[in-house]
Amino acid sequence: MQTGRNDIDDMIVHEKMQAALEYQNDAWADGRADGIEPEIIADAAIAFAMRETIRVHGETGAEALLESLRSRMLAGEFSPERTVQ
Secondary structure, X not given: OOOOHHHHHHHHHHHHHHHHHHHHHHHHHHHXXXXXXXXXXXXXXXXHXXXXXHHHHHXXXXXXXXXXXXXXXXXXXXXXXXXXX
């Protein structure tokens, strides 16, 4: 069976997402090691992400992202108790 172009693109995006999450985890750990409270790190990360999203996709794109994140949050996707099967 031949892997389609979309499958390959999805795998690349998944790998990039995993790498980005590792970078975020490293930055989080560095901040905590420097004594920065988790709430401050989270607020800074969200503010930076929103500025970049608005820069790249505009306010309408940022609003769509926020709506998507809200739906995903309410579905429990970001819950620390969530287990991925």
